[in-house]
Amino acid sequence: MTNLSILVIFPLLTTFAILFCRNVTQIKWTALIGSLLQLTIASLLMYSYYGERAAGNTAQMLFEARYSWYSAMNIEYYVGVDGISVIMIMLTAFVVTCGILISWKIETLTKEFFFLLLLLSVGAYGFFISLDLFTMFFFLELAVIPKFLLIAIWGSGKKEYSAMKLALMLMGGSALVLIGLLATYFNTDMGGGVHTWDLLKIAHMHIPYETQLFIFPFLFVGFGVFTALFPFHTWVPDGHSSAPTAASMFLAGISMKLGGYGCLRVATYLMPEAAQHYSWIIVLLATIAIIYGAFATLMQKDLKYINAYSSVSHCGFILLGIGMLTKTALIGAVMQMVSHGLMTALFFGAIGMIYERTHTRQIKELGGLLKTIPFLSSVFIIAGLCSLGLPGFSGFVSEMVVFVGAWQQPDAFHRIATILAAASIVVTAVYILRAAGSAIMGPIKNEHFNHLKDATWNEKMASVLLIFAILSIGLAPFWLINIISPDTQIIMENIARGAIGN
Amino acid sequence: MREEQLVIKMNTDFFILLKPELSLTFIIFILLIIKVSDGMNKNSSIIHLANFLLLINFLLGFIGNATGTLFSDMYHTNGLIALEKNILNFGTLIISLQAYEWLKNHKHVIEFYILLLTTLLGMFFMVSSGNFLMFFLGLELASIPLAAIVNFDLEKIKSSEAAVKMILSSAFASCIMLFGISLIYGTSGTLNFAELPTLITNNPLQILALIFVFTGFAFKLSAVPFHLWTADVYEGAPVPVTAYLSVISKAAMVFVFISVLNPLFQNVQNVWYNMLFLTIVLTITIGNLFAIRQNNIKRFLAFSSISQVGFILLGISSGTTMGVSASVYFLIVYIFSNLGAFGVIALVAAQTEKENISDFKGFYKNNKTLSWIITIALFSLAGIPPTAGFFGKMFLVTAGASKGNYVLIIIAVLNMVVSLYYYLRVVKAIFVDENESPIEKIESNLYSKIALYICMAGIIFTGFASVLYDYINSLM
Numbered sequence: 001m002t003n004l005s006i007l008v009i010f011p012l013l014t015t016f017a018i019l020f021c022r023n024v025t026q027i028k029w030t031a032l033i034g035s036l037l038q039l040t041i042a043s044l045l046m047y048s049y050y051g052e053r054a055a056g057n058t059a060q061m062l063f064e065a066r067y068s069w070y071s072a073m074n075i076e077y078y079v080g081v082d083g084i085s086v087i088m089i090m091l092t093a094f095v096v097t098c099g100i101l102i103s104w105k106i107e108t109l110t111k112e113f114f115f116l117l118l119l120l121s122v123g124a125y126g127f128f129i130s131l132d133l134f135t136m137f138f139f140l141e142l143a144v145i146p147k148f149l150l151i152a153i154w155g156s157g158k159k160e161y162s163a164m165k166l167a168l169m170l171m172g173g174s175a176l177v178l179i180g181l182l183a184t185y186f187n188t189d190m191g192g193g194v195h196t197w198d199l200l201k202i203a204h205m206h207i208p209y210e211t212q213l214f215i216f217p218f219l220f221v222g223f224g225v226f227t228a229l230f231p232f233h234t235w236v237p238d239g240h241s242s243a244p245t246a247a248s249m250f251l252a253g254i255s256m257k258l259g260g261y262g263c264l265r266v267a268t269y270l271m272p273e274a275a276q277h278y279s280w281i282i283v284l285l286a287t288i289a290i291i292y293g294a295f296a297t298l299m300q301k302d303l304k305y306i307n308a309y310s311s312v313s314h315c316g317f318i319l320l321g322i323g324m325l326t327k328t329a330l331i332g333a334v335m336q337m338v339s340h341g342l343m344t345a346l347f348f349g350a351i352g353m354i355y356e357r358t359h360t361r362q363i364k365e366l367g368g369l370l371k372t373i374p375f376l377s378s379v380f381i382i383a384g385l386c387s388l389g390l391p392g393f394s395g396f397v398s399e400m401v402v403f404v405g406a407w408q409q410p411d412a413f414h415r416i417a418t419i420l421a422a423a424s425i426v427v428t429a430v431y432i433l434r435a436a437g438s439a440i441m442g443p444i445k446n447e448h449f450n451h452l453k454d455a456t457w458n459e460k461m462a463s464v465l466l467i468f469a470i471l472s473i474g475l476a477p478f479w480l481i482n483i484i485s486p487d488t489q490i491i492m493e494n495i496a497r498g499a500i501g502n
Numbered sequence: 503m504r505e506e507q508l509v510i511k512m513n514t515d516f517f518i519l520l521k522p523e524l525s526l527t528f529i530i531f532i533l534l535i536i537k538v539s540d541g542m543n544k545n546s547s548i549i550h551l552a553n554f555l556l557l558i559n560f561l562l563g564f565i566g567n568a569t570g571t572l573f574s575d576m577y578h579t580n581g582l583i584a585l586e587k588n589i590l591n592f593g594t595l596i597i598s599l600q601a602y603e604w605l606k607n608h609k610h611v612i613e614f615y616i617l618l619l620t621t622l623l624g625m626f627f628m629v630s631s632g633n634f635l636m637f638f639l640g641l642e643l644a645s646i647p648l649a650a651i652v653n654f655d656l657e658k659i660k661s662s663e664a665a666v667k668m669i670l671s672s673a674f675a676s677c678i679m680l681f682g683i684s685l686i687y688g689t690s691g692t693l694n695f696a697e698l699p700t701l702i703t704n705n706p707l708q709i710l711a712l713i714f715v716f717t718g719f720a721f722k723l724s725a726v727p728f729h730l731w732t733a734d735v736y737e738g739a740p741v742p743v744t745a746y747l748s749v750i751s752k753a754a755m756v757f758v759f760i761s762v763l764n765p766l767f768q769n770v771q772n773v774w775y776n777m778l779f780l781t782i783v784l785t786i787t788i789g790n791l792f793a794i795r796q797n798n799i800k801r802f803l804a805f806s807s808i809s810q811v812g813f814i815l816l817g818i819s820s821g822t823t824m825g826v827s828a829s830v831y832f833l834i835v836y837i838f839s840n841l842g843a844f845g846v847i848a849l850v851a852a853q854t855e856k857e858n859i860s861d862f863k864g865f866y867k868n869n870k871t872l873s874w875i876i877t878i879a880l881f882s883l884a885g886i887p888p889t890a891g892f893f894g895k896m897f898l899v900t901a902g903a904s905k906g907n908y909v910l911i912i913i914a915v916l917n918m919v920v921s922l923y924y925y926l927r928v929v930k931a932i933f934v935d936e937n938e939s940p941i942e943k944i945e946s947n948l949y950s951k952i953a954l955y956i957c958m959a960g961i962i963f964t965g966f967a968s969v970l971y972d973y974i975n976s977l978m
Contacts, residue, residue: 070893070972072971072972073824134896139887142888145886148929152933160934164926164930168922168923171918171922172919175916175919179912182900183908185903186906214908
């Protein structure tokens, strides 16, 4: 398992295989088997990553492979992974598998649906393994357009508006990223006027302070759009709530993490001094997003909107962690990415499954579901509890690490931001418990709820997979911290070196 | 004796260097003879023959290309120019394949091909010109027959209107360009491309000449603010001719522009860079804004092609070989993508006479393959990976950014997002919008199928595979 390209090639082959399927059953099984194998490949990757690290391999990136692509512009297909990427790849594999399991009942245009879903995952895998900025950007954009079609064709509600808004805002984000990347590229120097897209090389070059100040906002805001940076979060509620279940899971579970990963790996890592210079703005915006998201969620009556707005709030923790610029906070940010990815995928999955049966997502129309569909109701409650940060689930650990890391910044501004962010958890508890209380518990509001059927095998499997992942982080967070820690250390060293340089 | 050898050598040179033009002339003569002798009456057999000859002509372009000059530097050719001619040949072949559906019932097939190939011949001379005189000759040879084929839907008033607009505006542009050329001659005493670069300086008259020549080019490229003829002409012309106008004649103009602007006006780079800067900003932005408002799909593609030209100019503005190779590469990709879109539109227009975006609502219901083809082509035009359009746009923007003018880059890149909006609008109409009477299943003939599949293959593979770009780069 040392050839990383297989992570991209395999799902690509699966998408092609789907094109040649003859009927719906074949399509679904091809997609499922493909994604399960991909999950296996990702697990093997993590296993061999552990093995390498245990054997004392301290290289920054493992399993590197490098091929010249467009040599005239020094564009390379250059891949490699560190702990952060490995974790993100695992997350992607989990969410993709569960997304496919949950879309088992898609009946209109099945082939197209699974084709686009898997194409999206190709983009995500490619993005996480790329170490060449051009290749990375290629995969980032690859993961945008399938979403438009997924929402516009299979979505619900005001799907056309949401799809267009999402596509344009995300493309706007990636346009900003592109400007940042071009500026970075032309400010690198390999000698003799040759520039490079190589992430690691650029990290070791000293880009002038003023240039960094110019480039950083483009990169950070560009990637920030993907991860619901306030005030560019407006696509999140519309996009998530209109999307079909699997697409919501992908969007919240994977796509938003592309942004967080980019903010960390590209913006902060390559522009350490600018990151320090602007960190207060990031902290400010993240705190606003956290609080605003939490209060906006309070007002929502639709289950999907609740989860969408709470995603804004939770992704705020990722940005808060990055903006704090302490090692612990960065670890927390990465953990929050993983945790939020899993938790929100589970949440959207549960909402989707309930909606499929009750045909409503309005809280006041739901009630007493625990009596008729206990399994799904339990899944919903587990997702909710994870979201509000109950100890034992991944949400608690990752938010806790972010707060501890944030508290390490001793000045009043950061302290206040941390306190405010931590206080928002109370609001989270209110909306989650209220939603769970009136939708799941209480009397059965509708006769027709008595005849609902509980989860089928595929839905159970998806839920169990995600809950397993959530618990394995929540109960034993140390393996996760150990795998991320050395890489955040490297990012921190770059930041510290930048600080000395001035 | 030596003199005799020289003559023979001259003659072989003549045939080798002039091969693309001679082969086109040969085809034109064959068609003329057939026409005069009244030998073939069946439309389909004429089209088969023409396609076959064009294919041979295209393949001939790959063998025995040489570098050299003829007619005392009037005409020159090299690897890059040979490639450019191949590109034009290729595009014409694809258009001819796509035109089958429209031409098979037309009364004047041979005339169509003769006029079409004559314009192509003009473009070849234009691309190969080493002298402003030759350039102007080629330009006129290319534009006048073009106006005639714009009018080839003979019974349609819109078609004639388009032709008149076309000929008037193109004559006007030629005049302006000619005036610029005369100023160059007046100040430098020569029209030879090889001698001009050192003679052109900051002399005010020469700056004026630059402005006029530049304006002439802007007219022909339909860059804003000289774009007003474009949409009407595109709308009125038959679909294959629209495709030809938007792809081949644009490409030829760009090729000449590349070999005139920076090579000849090196000494006044800051002057033309500022002009180009303004033109690019206007072209991309206005092209986009108008494209949003269009309902006729040909007008829509007209405005989208205006904004695409803006991106090509962005690449050229860098004034480096990187910009040149990015532009040539983008044009190839653009041919694939635009002809992919036009191919589907031509089929639909020929069979249902429907040309509005709203007619395409629910198109996916009965025409799955064609829907995907036009969608992929539009995505390529929008610059979405993994299509080749993404790479084309990226390289153009990268080349443009090498000047460090980030205002320009920010405007261009944000316009890419705007352009995505209108391309997605068409995609949305095809896939999402409800329609009570969607377009029936379109039967595509073998020729258009081949053409469309070639375009698809081009869109998908020329991006991933860096071979083509590396090849272009090696010709610099």
